[in-house]
Structures are given as structure tokens and as C-alpha cells.
Amino acid sequence: MEFSSKLLENAVYEMSQLPGIGKRTALRLVLHLLKQPEERTEHLTHALSKLKNEVNFCRSCHNISDTEICEICANPKRDETLVCVVEDIRDVMAIENTSQYNGLYHVLGGKISPMEGVGPQDLNIVSLINKVKEGKVKELIFALSSTMEGDTTNFYIYRQLEGMEVTTSTIARGISVGDELEYADEVTLGRSILNRVPFENSMKAN
Amino acid sequence: MEFSSKLLENAVYEMSQLPGIGKRTALRLVLHLLKQPEERTEHLTHALSKLKNEVNFCRSCHNISDTEICEICANPKRDETLVCVVEDIRDVMAIENTSQYNGLYHVLGGKISPMEGVGPQDLNIVSLINKVKEGKVKELIFALSSTMEGDTTNFYIYRQLEGMEVTTSTIARGISVGDELEYADEVTLGRSILNRVPFENSMKAN
Ligand SMILES: [Zn+2]
Ligand SMILES: [Zn+2]
Numbered sequence: 001m002e003f004s005s006k007l008l009e010n011a012v013y014e015m016s017q018l019p020g021i022g023k024r025t026a027l028r029l030v031l032h033l034l035k036q037p038e039e040r041t042e043h044l045t046h047a048l049s050k051l052k053n054e055v056n057f058c059r060s061c062h063n064i065s066d067t068e069i070c071e072i073c074a075n076p077k078r079d080e081t082l083v084c085v086v087e088d089i090r091d092v093m094a095i096e097n098t099s100q101y102n103g104l105y106h107v108l109g110g111k112i113s114p115m116e117g118v119g120p121q122d123l124n125i126v127s128l129i130n131k132v133k134e135g136k137v138k139e140l141i142f143a144l145s146s147t148m149e150g151d152t153t154n155f156y157i158y159r160q161l162e163g164m165e166v167t168t169s170t171i172a173r174g175i176s177v178g179d180e181l182e183y184a185d186e187v188t189l190g191r192s193i194l195n196r197v198p199f200e201n202s203m204k205a206n
Numbered sequence: 207m208e209f210s211s212k213l214l215e216n217a218v219y220e221m222s223q224l225p226g227i228g229k230r231t232a233l234r235l236v237l238h239l240l241k242q243p244e245e246r247t248e249h250l251t252h253a254l255s256k257l258k259n260e261v262n263f264c265r266s267c268h269n270i271s272d273t274e275i276c277e278i279c280a281n282p283k284r285d286e287t288l289v290c291v292v293e294d295i296r297d298v299m300a301i302e303n304t305s306q307y308n309g310l311y312h313v314l315g316g317k318i319s320p321m322e323g324v325g326p327q328d329l330n331i332v333s334l335i336n337k338v339k340e341g342k343v344k345e346l347i348f349a350l351s352s353t354m355e356g357d358t359t360n361f362y363i364y365r366q367l368e369g370m371e372v373t374t375s376t377i378a379r380g381i382s383v384g385d386e387l388e389y390a391d392e393v394t395l396g397r398s399i400l401n402r403v404p405f406e407n408s409m410k411a412n
Contacts, residue, residue, distance in 0.1 A: 045251035
């Protein structure tokens with residue numbers, strides 16, 4: 001792709017570094033911004049910079065939050081004996097959307113994936129184990145996606161919990177195997193939380 | 207979509223204002239940036255702001271250019287008697303890519319589209335007519351996409367040229383009707399420029 005302007009080329013290059021955005025799409029987006037009033041670009045760049053510079057993760061559950069402790073963790077009406085372990089904040093949003101769950105969350109920040117160089121030390125696992133050690137948590141619900149990496153991560157955490165007094169469960173597999181949580185419809189996802197099964201059972205099923 | 211952070215919500219909102227980027231895609235892109243080193247966001251926002259603030263359009267052909275007159279217009283080896291009329295700078299890039307064309311361009315900046323509220327006065331048509339009036343241009347090649355708006359625009363310009371000594375042609379329709387220029391393969395697009403037909407003929411064909 002030959003550019004008539006270095007400024008344009010550079011903007012398209014940076015835009016095309018985003019996942020799923022090829023050079024042509026990047027060019028289309030950048031030219032769109034050029035046609036819009038200046039405020040459009042300003043608002044976009046300002047919002048992205050502000051988020052990146054000021055973003056805060058809940059000290060307890062690692063969800064994105066504008067406060068030190070997120071609204072969910074700080075809510076006294078939520079059941080703090082129940083912790084749902086998810087990969088990503090998008091999964092928190094998806095489960096919250098179902099209005100079927102009243103416990104807390106723990107955002108791992110990814111899945112163990114040797115292929116992508118993600119090990120247990122790269123995820124928020126130590127803080128999860130420490131949370132369980134404190135003794136308040138009665139049940140951990142594993143809600144990772146049902147992929148090999150998800151299963152590996154579940155199992156790694158499960159073994160770390162050995163000897164601790166905590167029940168483990170996984171969300172019911174109403175969601176088809178291999179599907180991402182965030183794309184599941186609300187009814188299915190809500191039901192799969194209500195019908196969660198003990199983690200040991202889910203292993204037998206495999 | 208319920209957000210746990212206003213900063214996040216705002217960034218996703220601004221990102222989702224881009225064409226073809228829904229809320230979910232916007233969230234994915236924003237969370238990707240959050241996971242990347244800070245420089246990634248800085249480089250992106252800086253490149254977009256710099257382009258928007260410093261962008262310059264060639265005084266002659268309206269192509270994006272870092273100089274007052276673009277490299278194509280300033281190149282003495284290009285044939286200034288030949289002007290290819292295009293909708294968008296993406297079309298300039300697509301035609302340049304074919305290496306089949308040695309004339310100049312004129313970027314209209316859109317097509318006449320009453321449905322979208324785009325009239326002749328919103329496009330770079332006056333400067334095109336003035337360019338022809340100066341007398342150097344021997345041939346105008348219409349290379350707008352073969353849609354109703356493209357045809358309307360061609361015809362509008364064609365009528366403005368009445369009485370002037372200039373040949374008009376349209377690129378050969380090797381490109382399937384309704385297709386966007388920028389998605390045509392290089393060989394087809396290059397050939398359709400070489401085999402351009404007089405504009406009058408293209409009207410008869412319709
Ligand atoms: Zn929290
Ligand atoms: Zn120019």
C-alpha cells in the first residue's frame with residue numbers, strides 16, 4: 001500500500017496494530033475520522049489516553065473499576081462466600097447481564113496457555129488462593145470457557161486448593177463446548193450458573 | 207451493556223462511533239490496548255491527533271499530502287494533460303498500485319448523493335472545472351464507482367464541461383457493476399484504465 005502522506009501512513013499503521021483490523025479497514029477508519037469534525041478524533045484519543053493512564057483494577061477481584069474496591073465487591077448485598085472465577089472482565093459483564101448471580105468475582109486476566117507463553121504466574125491466581133485461605137469463601141465457581149486452556153487453568157487452581165475447605169463447581173455446560181462466554185445468550189448463561197455442577201463431576205464427564 | 211468503570215465505558219463508546227465497529231468489537235479493542243504496554247496507546251492516539259491537526263490536502267488535486275502540492279502533481283514525468291477523476295484518496299492509492307497510469311488525479315471527496323445530503327457544492331467540482339478551463343487538460347477519465355451516485359456525479363460534471371475542449375472517458379467496466387474500485391484486483395483495474403471508453407459511449411451502453 002503506497003501512501004501519499006507519512007502522517008496518514010503512520011495513523012493507518014498504528015490503527016492496523018489493533019487485533020482484527022487489517023490495513024484496509026484501518027485506512028477506512030482513519031479516513032472516516034478525517035472527514036468528521038475535529039472533536040471526534042479528540043474525544044476518541046482523549047478517552048483512550050485517559051483510560052490507559054487512569055485505569056484501576058479492583059484490589060480484591062481485579063475487575064476494572066474507577067474506585068479502589070469495585071462496586072460489586074463493595075456491595076454488602078452480594079454474597080461474599082461465593083466467588084465466580086472468570087478469565088476476563090467481559091465475562092463479568094456477561095454474567096452480570098443475566099441478573100442471575102449474586103456472589104463476587106475473581107478476574108484471572110487470561111488462561112494458562114503454554115502456546116502463547118502465558119503461565120500461572122501471569123494470572124491473578126495467587127491472590128485467589130490467598131482469598132480462599134482467609135476462610136470467607138465457601139464456593140468457587142469456575143466459569144472459564146470450555147477450551148483446553150480453560151480446563152488446564154481450572155485444574156491448576158483446583159490442585160492449589162487441595163486441603164482447603166472450599167467447594168468447587170463449574171458452570172453447567174448449557175453453553176456449547178468451545179464457545180466464548182461473552183457470546184452466550186443471557187438465558188443460557190444465567191441457567192448455566194444456577195445449574196452449576198461440582199468440579200469433580202465435570203472432570204468425570206470428560 | 208453494563209460497565210464497571212466510567213473510563214472504560216467512555217473509551218468503548220468513542221471507539222464504537224467508528225464505522226463498522228459495534229460495542230462488542232469496541233470493548234475487545236479497548237481491552238486489548240489496556241493489556242498492551244502504554245506506548246501502544248500513546249502511539250495510536252498521537253498518530254491520530256497529529257494526522258487530524260496537521261493533515262494537508264494537495265492544492266491542485268485534493269489528495270492527502272504532507273506538502274502543499276502532492277508528489278504526483280509535482281512530478282514532471284506525469285502527463286498533466288490527463289486527469290483521472292476519483293471519489294476518494296483510496297481510489298488514487300488503488301490506481302497508483304497498478305502502475306498503469308501516468309496522468310494526474312482529481313479527488314472529488316465523495317459522490318453526489320441526495321439521500322445522504324451530499325450535493326455538488328460539497329465536492330471538489332468547481333476546482334475541477336476551473337482546471338479544465340485553464341486549458342492544459344486534454345482528457346478527463348471518470349473513475350467513480352459504477353453506482354447510481356457515481357453515474358449521477360459523472361453526468362453532473364459532464365454537463366458542466368459543455369462547450370469546453372476536453373475529451374471525457376470512463377474506465378472500462380472490467381470491474382463488475384456495483385463493486386468498489388479499491389477492492390478490484392490490480393490487473394483488472396490497470397486494464398480498465400488502459401481500455402477506457404469515451405464517456406458518451408458508456409452512456410449509450412446504459
Ligand atoms: Zn472487585
Ligand atoms: Zn496533487
